[in-house]
Amino acid sequence: MLTLVSLLVFAYGSVFASFGSVVASRLPQKQSIVSPRSYCPNCKRSLNFFELIPIVSWLGLRGKCRSCSTPISIRHPAFELLGGCLWVATYLYVPGWPQRAVFAVFWLFLLVLVETDILYMKVPNVLTYPGVLIFFILTVLTGIQSVKMALIGFVVNFGLLFFLSIGTRGKMGMGDAKLYGVIGVVLGPWAGLLSLVVAAFSGSVVGLTLRAFKLLKKRQYVPFVPHIAIGVIVSVFFGSQLLNWYIQLVLYRGY
Structure with a gap:
């Protein structure tokens, strides 16, 4: 069955x-x-x-x-x-059919943005703006996040990417920041930040590899949303294991 x-x-x-x-x-x-x-x-x-x-x-x-x-x-x-x-x-x-349904829609949303970034180097506002509100309602109604954690997730993740976008003078797109606002709502602050760490690692590895083989020009844009998607997938399905491993590593070194 x-x-x-x-x-x-x-x-x-x-x-x-x-x-x-x-x-x-x-x-x-x-x-x-x-x-x-x-x-x-x-x-x-x-x-x-x-x-x-x-x-x-x-x-x-x-x-x-x-x-x-x-x-x-x-x-x-x-x-x-x-x-x-x-x-x-x-x-x-993912336990519970309502929660599964929300994540099913979330994956579709994320895949669409991965493709728009690859094809057009765009993260359309027509998807991210309503996405924040829609996923806030869905995650709260289904109990994936509380109102408090969804709001904190949005503020922390969007805020961090917003300032990174300003600090990197456009190398980190504002569209990525808006997308991370949605991710923060769905995953909460800590899982959202974990996904960002994984995304940054993935993007760095791919970028350095392409440059090493001279497949990437000096100022050529590399779509970051695919790496964001990798980070989100890892965070959703392996986040607890990664956090437990990190905590044990820190505690072990502490002794």
């Missing part, structure tokens, strides 16, 4: 992640996310049902448009796979 439910959850997660890709590609361009239906950007042919099945269609088409053979970015099945996996992990490790 657990396996069957997990498969269904994965399927729904991948479908919603696929829709999230449509939102991410169209919203910053001020295009409708409903119409027209998905189409090949090269030959403009509308895709049929069998070409829209998450992951499976990409594999069946061998990563190419059926009509014009234009390569289809591996980003699409990758995000669909990630969306399905996140929903399954949420189903398995």
Whole structure:
């Protein structure tokens, strides 16, 4: 029964992640996310049902448009796979269906912003501004955070990124600060800060590696939202273990 439910959850997660890709590609361009239906950007042919099945269609088409053979970015099945996996992990490790539903929406929200950052180097205000209010209401109503902790999480995480954005003169985008306001509401202050530490570590490793191999120019922008997403995922599913490990390490060194 657990396996069957997990498969269904994965399927729904991948479908919603696929829709999230449509939102991410169209919203910053001020295009409708409903119409027209998905189409090949090269030959403009509308895709049929069998070409829209998450992951499976990409594999069946061998990563190419059926009509014009234009390569289809591996980003699409990758995000669909990630969306399905996140929903399954949420189903398995987050207690309570209301809480799972909130995190399911939160993952979709985060994946959309990862893609907009990769594609357009933007974190749209049209998502982050209402996101703060919507997730504040949802997390408080479902008991994920208390009103107090959600507010503190917002102030601490948004405030820190806000001042970092000013201090780094734009190297850390203000959009990242707004996103961290939402993250602080959902995760609370401490898990939110942990996700930032992980994100900074991930971003530093990738950035230094790219520079070492001369794949990154001196002032070239590197999307940070993907690293934020990594930090959030680690914080949600492994945060307690990391904090316990750190506390034990500090106590051990103290003696």
